[in-house]
Every structure is written in C-alpha cells, then in structure tokens.
Amino acid sequence: MRSALTTLLALLLAACGEKAAGPDMAAILAEKPPATLAAYGLFSDLAAREPAKGVVAYDLVNPLFSDHAAKHRLVFVPDGETARYEDDEVFDFPVGTVLIKTFAFAPDMRQPSVDERYRETRLLIHKPDGWAAFPYVWNAEETEARYSPAGAWLDLTFTDPQGNAIQTEYRVPNQNQCKTCHQLGDAIAPIGPKARNLNHEGPYGHAQLADWSARGILSGLPDAPPTVPDSSDETASLEDRARAYLDVNCAHCHRLEGSASNSGLFLGWSVDEPTKLGIGKHPTAAGRGSGNAVFVIEPGRPDRSILTYRMDSTEAGIAMPELGRSLIDADGVALVRAWIAGMETAASGD
Amino acid sequence: MRIMITTVASAALLAACGGPEESSSEALEDTAPGETSVTTPGTLEAGEDFPARLQTALIEAEEGATIALPAGTFRMSDGLSLDVDGVTIRGAGQGETILDFSGQRGSGEGLLVTSDDVTLEGFTIQETKGDGIKSKDADRIIYRDLTVEWLGEPDEENGAYGVYPVESTDVLVERVTVRGASDAGIYVGQSDNIIVRDSKAHYNVAGIEIENSTNAEVYDNDVTDNAGGILIFDLPDLPVMGGNSTRIYDNDIYENNTRNFAPPGNIVAGVPSGTGVIIMANDKVVVEKNTFRNNQTAQVAIIAYSEPFTDEDYNPLPRNIVIADNSYENGGYNPQGELGAFAPLLGGNLPPIVWDGVTRWGEEEDTDVNLVIDEGEDIGFVNLGLGSYPINVSNAAPSDQRPDSEPFGELQPVKLAHAE
Numbered sequence: 001m002r003s004a005l006t007t008l009l010a011l012l013l014a015a016c017g018e019k020a021a022g023p024d025m026a027a028i029l030a031e032k033p034p035a036t037l038a039a040y041g042l043f044s045d046l047a048a049r050e051p052a053k054g055v056v057a058y059d060l061v062n063p064l065f066s067d068h069a070a071k072h073r074l075v076f077v078p079d080g081e082t083a084r085y086e087d088d089e090v091f092d093f094p095v096g097t098v099l100i101k102t103f104a105f106a107p108d109m110r111q112p113s114v115d116e117r118y119r120e121t122r123l124l125i126h127k128p129d130g131w132a133a134f135p136y137v138w139n140a141e142e143t144e145a146r147y148s149p150a151g152a153w154l155d156l157t158f159t160d161p162q163g164n165a166i167q168t169e170y171r172v173p174n175q176n177q178c179k180t181c182h183q184l185g186d187a188i189a190p191i192g193p194k195a196r197n198l199n200h201e202g203p204y205g206h207a208q209l210a211d212w213s214a215r216g217i218l219s220g221l222p223d224a225p226p227t228v229p230d231s232s233d234e235t236a237s238l239e240d241r242a243r244a245y246l247d248v249n250c251a252h253c254h255r256l257e258g259s260a261s262n263s264g265l266f267l268g269w270s271v272d273e274p275t276k277l278g279i280g281k282h283p284t285a286a287g288r289g290s291g292n293a294v295f296v297i298e299p300g301r302p303d304r305s306i307l308t309y310r311m312d313s314t315e316a317g318i319a320m321p322e323l324g325r326s327l328i329d330a331d332g333v334a335l336v337r338a339w340i341a342g343m344e345t346a347a348s349g350d
Numbered sequence: 351m352r353i354m355i356t357t358v359a360s361a362a363l364l365a366a367c368g369g370p371e372e373s374s375s376e377a378l379e380d381t382a383p384g385e386t387s388v389t390t391p392g393t394l395e396a397g398e399d400f401p402a403r404l405q406t407a408l409i410e411a412e413e414g415a416t417i418a419l420p421a422g423t424f425r426m427s428d429g430l431s432l433d434v435d436g437v438t439i440r441g442a443g444q445g446e447t448i449l450d451f452s453g454q455r456g457s458g459e460g461l462l463v464t465s466d467d468v469t470l471e472g473f474t475i476q477e478t479k480g481d482g483i484k485s486k487d488a489d490r491i492i493y494r495d496l497t498v499e500w501l502g503e504p505d506e507e508n509g510a511y512g513v514y515p516v517e518s519t520d521v522l523v524e525r526v527t528v529r530g531a532s533d534a535g536i537y538v539g540q541s542d543n544i545i546v547r548d549s550k551a552h553y554n555v556a557g558i559e560i561e562n563s564t565n566a567e568v569y570d571n572d573v574t575d576n577a578g579g580i581l582i583f584d585l586p587d588l589p590v591m592g593g594n595s596t597r598i599y600d601n602d603i604y605e606n607n608t609r610n611f612a613p614p615g616n617i618v619a620g621v622p623s624g625t626g627v628i629i630m631a632n633d634k635v636v637v638e639k640n641t642f643r644n645n646q647t648a649q650v651a652i653i654a655y656s657e658p659f660t661d662e663d664y665n666p667l668p669r670n671i672v673i674a675d676n677s678y679e680n681g682g683y684n685p686q687g688e689l690g691a692f693a694p695l696l697g698g699n700l701p702p703i704v705w706d707g708v709t710r711w712g713e714e715e716d717t718d719v720n721l722v723i724d725e726g727e728d729i730g731f732v733n734l735g736l737g738s739y740p741i742n743v744s745n746a747a748p749s750d751q752r753p754d755s756e757p758f759g760e761l762q763p764v765k766l767a768h769a770e
Contacts, residue, residue: 025433079487097763116571149406149409150402150405150406150409150412151404151405153427153428169455169679171428171455172455174405174409174428174431175409176405176408176409176431176432176433176464177431177457179432179433179464180462180464183464186487224594230734256589259464259486260516261589262486262516262517262539262588262589263588263589264415264587264588264589274660275587275660275661276587280658280660281584282587282615282617282657283482283615283616283617284539284585284588285510285511285514285516285533285537286510286540286613286615286616287481287509287510287511287532287533287613287616288506288507288508288509288510288532288613289480289510290613290614290615290616291613291615292613292614292615293614293615294614295615306615315477315479316429316454316455316456316457316458316480317458317478317480317509322456322457322480323456323457326455326456
C-alpha cells in the first residue's frame with residue numbers, strides 16, 4: 001500500500017512538471033478530453049492570460065457576432081509543423097493543432113478590457129481522426145475552466161457597445177451544437193481562419209499572414225492573398241460589407257457542405273448566383289420564420305425580406321443563426337437592411 | 351484511513367498544479383456542466399437536471415448504445431441533439447415519456463439527429479418552438495411509435511415540421527402521430543428510399559409531405575383534419591431536385607378541411623383547405639387504393655409549380671401520374687383557395703380529380719405529361735386547361751375529357767434493409 005501511494009504521488013508530481021513545459025501533446029491528442037483547460041498546458045498561468053511558448057494570438061477581420069462577447073483567439077501548431085495555405089477555405093492545419101477561443105465580458109463593453117471576465121473557452125483540436133470541439137466553462141474566480149460537454153446557460157448583465165443595459169441568458173453551446181456550426185460535409189472543421197479573414201494587421205502589430213509565415217506556422221503564403229473589408233468600415237462598398245458580414249455570420253451553415261445545405265440558401269463570399277443568395281428565393285423550411293414574407297431577399301424591401309426578419313429576432317424557431325446568440329446584432333441588421341434597401345427592385349418581378 | 355489520506359493528498363497535489371478533480375461544484379445556474387448522475391450509459395433517471403443529463407448522455411453515448419427514457423413529463427430548456435451512429439433513444443411509450451419544449455430557449459428544433467443508423471421510438475415531443483424532430487444526413491433512420499404535437503387549436507405560431515428527415519437515404523417513419531404542425535406533420539425532404547406507414551397526421555397544414563425525394567411509399571396512414579392530406583412536391587433552387595417514383599396507397603384521407611394556418615411565404619401556404627392529395631412537379635407518382643371522403647376542395651389535385659423560377663435544371667410539371675382504384679365519397683363541395691377560383695366555371699363544385707392542364711412553361715414546347723386516370727367512368731375529372739402559367743382564371747378552358755395516356759409500368763417496391 002505504501003509503495004502504491006508513493007508511486008501515485010510521483011506520477012502526480014511528474015504530471016505537474018510536464019504542464020509547466022508548454023503544450024502537452026498527450027493531452028491534446030488524448031481520446032477523452034482532460035477535465036480542465038489547464039491540463040493542456042496551453043497557458044503558463046491558471047487564469048489563461050499568458051499563452052505558453054508556441055501559442056500564438058490572432059484575430060479576424062470580421063468576427064462572428066456572439067452576444068457582444070469579446071473573443072481572444074490563439075492558435076497552437078505543433079512544433080516543426082505548419083498549416084498549409086488555402087486560398088478560399090480554412091487553412092489545412094496539421095494534426096495536433098489547437099484553436100483556442102475565450103469568450104469574455106466586461107461590465108461595460110464600451111471598455112471591454114476593464115474588469116473583463118472570462119466565461120468560456122472553446123477548443124477546436126485536430127485529432128488524428130479529424131477535428132473535435134470541446135467547451136470549457138470558467139469558474140467565478142477565473143482560476144479554472146472545466147470541460148462542459150452539455151454547455152451551460154449563464155445569466156449575464158452588462159452594458160453593450162451602444163450603451164444599452166443588457167440582461168441576458170448566454171448560451172455556452174453543448175458539444176453537439178459546436179458541431180452544428182462547424183460541420184463541413186461529414187466532418188467538422190474550423191470556420192474563422194481563412195486567408196481573407198486573417199489578412200490584416202494582427203494583435204502583434206504585424207501583417208498577420210506574413211507574421212504566421214515568419215513564425216513558421218504557415219506555409220505556402222502567396223504574394224497577394226485575398227481580403228474582405230471590415231464590415232464596419234464605411235469606406236468600403238455596402239455590398240462588400242454586407243457580403244463580408246453574411247460570409248462570417250451565416251455561411252458556415254449556409255453552404256452546400258453545411259448544416260443548412262437543404263435550404264438551398266448559400267451566403268458565402270464567393271457565391272454569385274442571385275437566387276442562391278436569397279434574392280427572389282422562396283423559403284424552403286422556414287415555417288413561422290418567414291415572418292409572412294415571400295422571399296428571402298426582396299430587393300429594395302428589407303421589411304419584406306425573410307433574411308432580415310430572422311436576423312432581427314431572438315425567438316427560438318425564428319432567430320438566425322439558430323445557435324450562438326441570444327441577442328440581436330443591431331449593427332449587422334442595419335447593414336444588411338441597408339444593402340437590401342439599395343438593391344434594384346426590378347429583379348424581383350413585382 | 352489510509353485511503354482517505356491518499357485521496358486528500360492527491361487532491362491537494364492536483365489543486366497545487368491547477369487540475370483539481372474534485373470541483374468546488376460551482377453553481378452554474380440551472381446546469382452542472384460535466385456533471386452527470388448517469389451511472390451506466392443507456393439508463394437515465396428522472397429528477398434534477400434531466401435536460402442536461404439527457405443531453406450529456408446523447409453526447410457521450412457509445413456507438414450502438416440504447417438510451418432509455420423514463421416515463422414522465424420532462425420540461426426541456428433547449429433543443430437536444432444526437433451525433434453518434436447506431437444509437438437508439440427509447441421512451442416508455444407515446445404519451446408515457448413526454449418531452450415538453452414549451453420553455454425552449456434556443457435551437458431550431460426539439461431533437462436534431464445528424465448520425466446514421468439511429469432509432470427513435472416510444473416517446474412524445476410537445477410544443478417545440480421550431481421543428482419537432484429533424485434528422486439531417488442521417489441514413490437508415492427509424493422514427494417509430496412517436497408523437498410530435500402542438501397542443502391547442504391550429505396556430506400559425508406552431509413549429510413548421512413534426513418529423514423532418516432530410517438529405518438522407520433509407521428513411522422509415524411508422525406508427526407516428528403528428529398534430530398541429532404549421533407546415534407538414536410528416537415531412538421527408540431531399541431523400542431517397544422512404545417508407546411512411548401506419549401513421550396519423552391530424553390538424554397540420556399538410557399531413558404528409560414528400561418533397562424533392564425519390565423512391566417513396568406512403569401507405570396505411572390515417573390522414574385527416576389537415577388543410578391538405580398528402581403532398582408530393584418538387585421545388586426549384588434546392589441541392590436535391592427531380593422528385594420521382596412515389597407510391598401512395600391504402601391510406602385513409604378524409605375531412606382535410608382545417609383552415610390553412612401556414613405563415614404566408616411558405617409553399618404550403620398556397621394549399622387550398624380541403625385537398626386530399628396534391629401532386630406538384632413530380633415524375634412517376636402512383637395514387638391507388640386510397641379512400642377519399644369529405645375533402646371540400648378536391649380529393650386529388652395534379653398541378654404544376656406556379657411561381658417564377660430561374661433554375662434551369664428544374665422541371666415544374668407533373669408527369670407520369672397514375673390515379674387508380676381509389677374510392678371517393680363526397681368531395682369538392684366547397685372549393686377553397688386558388689382552386690376555388692375555378693369552381694364557378696364548373697357550377698360551383700369540383701370533381702374528385704382536378705388537373706390544372708398546364709403542359710408547358712412559358713414559351714416552351716408542350717410536354718406530354720402522361721396523366722393516367724384509371725378510375726371508373728363515374729369518377730369525375732376536370733382538366734382546367736390552363737396550358738401555361740401564370741395562372742389566370744380567364745385562361746381556363748375546362749374539360750372533363752380524360753387525357754390520352756400510357757401506363758409506365760410498376761414502380762419498384764421500396765425495400766429498407768435496416769427495417770425488415
């Protein structure tokens with residue numbers, strides 16, 4: 001008995017020692033996820049503010065709207081390996097890659113870094129048999145984030161970026177809901193890290209894609225990778241801004257390989273057929289989500305377009321996206337409304 | 351005693367390196383993430399945190415597992431989902447295990463299945479905010495002995511579809527009851543190899559709908575009090591089109607006279623209240639040996655898709671349709687909706703079998719739609735003679751002449767290897 005105890009203590013101490021050394025490939029590639037975020041060794045502190053060596057912060061030109069959450073993104077690519085550049089899709093990341101996204105709220109989101117509190121951290125890990133998603137929920141002290149496959153509902157109170165007082169039930173998605181948005185054909189895949197959506201100055205103050213190349217985590221970067229405008233950049237065209245917004249907020253499901261494939265409504269950046277984009281398109285399975293409108297987009301008539309009706313709702317069964325938000329993105333709605341309002345009406349045939 | 355020391359020591363060490371196994375069980379509102387009182391996979395007890403425990407069991411199920419639900423009514427707070435192959439979810443029976451979604455806060459359906467070889471049986475789903483049960487890209491699924499219902503009077507605010515398999519191969523729906531769907535009670539879309547049988551579709555806008563699908567059999571169903579009984583549709587601008595080869599037989603299709611309560615904009619919102627079967631823009635559909643009675647608009651309507659479309663791969667006409675050996679009693683006595691507009695031309699009533707007579711799209715050539723009406727001479731038929739769209743009552747040239755036609759042979763029986 002005594003020797004067993006000694007062995008156990010030795011093992012535990014050894015485990016501690018490993019963690020301090022940086023990302024733990026055994027934990028990253030394990031079949032079952034560790035119970036705590038700390039066990040991966042992706043951070044050098046318990047509060048996950050200090051990325052471990054090899055863990056790189058990044059951000060996106062246009063983030064998905066998630067109830068005004070601030071998001072802190074990091075990527076870990078195993079030592080000596082690189083993500084292979086792709087022009088249109090997410091980069092081809094090697095097995096062992098971890099994409100880390102922490103969702104945080106401050107009491108006043110006009111000053112998001114003041115008294116910011118971490119609420120959840122989602123990991124997307126490229127396991128040997130494909131990507132898998134793992135939600136971790138932070139405790140109140142922000143000392144520990146625990147694996148939470150069933151997700152959680154969090155009561156949140158904060159002031160939004162427009163200065164409105166918000167009280168909401170924030171949904172930490174369960175593991176299957178992670179998959180719903182990240183579905184790509186029969187597998188799951190990351191959504192955000194595409195060339196066009198990374199192609200700007202990143203958090204380290206450098207051109208982000210070139211910086212990834214220089215750090216040795218990206219290979220095959222061409223001279224002129226594609227770009228999309230920041231959807232809030234008023235110097236860009238309304239159409240490009242709206243399309244960039246829909247690309248990031250809708251097209252992960254609304255594409256031929258996505259969870260909403262059966263709708264026939266495809267909202268990706270490179271879609272160019274008007275009907276596929278919803279212009280003059282009847283709904284397929286909208287039910288009361290149609291809001292009594294006949295077309296997904298009726299040119300010139302945002303009030304009679306299903307797209308804006310569903311963006312402007314928080315009600316289950318109507319709201320789009322179906323997952324990932326319980327608030328309305330008023331800026332996004334205004335942008336898409338303005339785009340539809342500016343369309344030529346002749347195409348609708350009325 | 352020593353064991354206790356070991357535990358304490360381990361816990362202390364783990365705490366020191368930031369990975370305590372014994373969580374301080376922080377209260378996270380109404381769920382306890384990662385925590386579950388399920389002792390063995392496959393059994394689930396009633397009690398606290400049932401929704402979270404059920405969802406966790408669905409996530410952590412091993413391939414091939416059975417998850418048994420206890421009897422009782424359980425209030426669900428969010429949509430459920432299953433993405434593990436070969437899982438059976440088995441309740442204590444229809445009306446015995448009731449999952450009540452009236453307090454649902456998120457998701458587009460009550461239960462979403464995205465894995466293959468799943469069997470759902472023996473439970474009731476009520477009052478979902480969106481669809482009842484959806485299965486997508488879920489091959490060899492079985493829906494059996496289920497009830498999906500919205501309570502109260504038919505309501506525009508009810509969810510769209512009751513059971514909703516889509517983009518799947520080998521779909522079985524049997525002994526399922528659906529009430530109150532604001533679109534279709536039993537809806538199969540963009541799928542291949544389908545059987546819907548021994549089921550009840552009551553008080554939906556459409557009782558049973560097979561859309562953009564191939565090789566389907568719909569038989570021995572009880573279809574009443576819907577606005578439209580059974581719809582066989584094909585729609586443009588979808589990834590899967592070219593619906594064909596559906597056989598509808600031995601169904602009881604009666605008194606489908608509920609008002610059409612579909613929210614406008616949806617294709618079924620155009621279904622006239624009181625229609626038994628509608629075949630729209632489909633190839634090779636056989637309607638035989640069914641019983642029709644008291645459907646106020648028409649027992650059987652055969653029509654083209656009537657909206658403008660740009661999809662060049664889409665065929666908006668019905669073609670190769672067989673209507674044979676059905677029994678008809680008292681229909682078409684109070685025609686509603688778009689078909690109702692033609693009734694004055696025919697003295698106010700419509701005969702049991704109504705064809706819009708559309709044979710071409712716009713300026714294109716006439717198509718031989720090959721409509722086989724193989725019924726006794728006493729069974730009324732009308733060809734509204736519209737020729738082409740758009741629909742305009744003034745273009746109608748009604749005729750009771752049955753069109754020349756040629757039987758196209760038997761449809762291959764649908765075999766579902768997973769459900770013999």
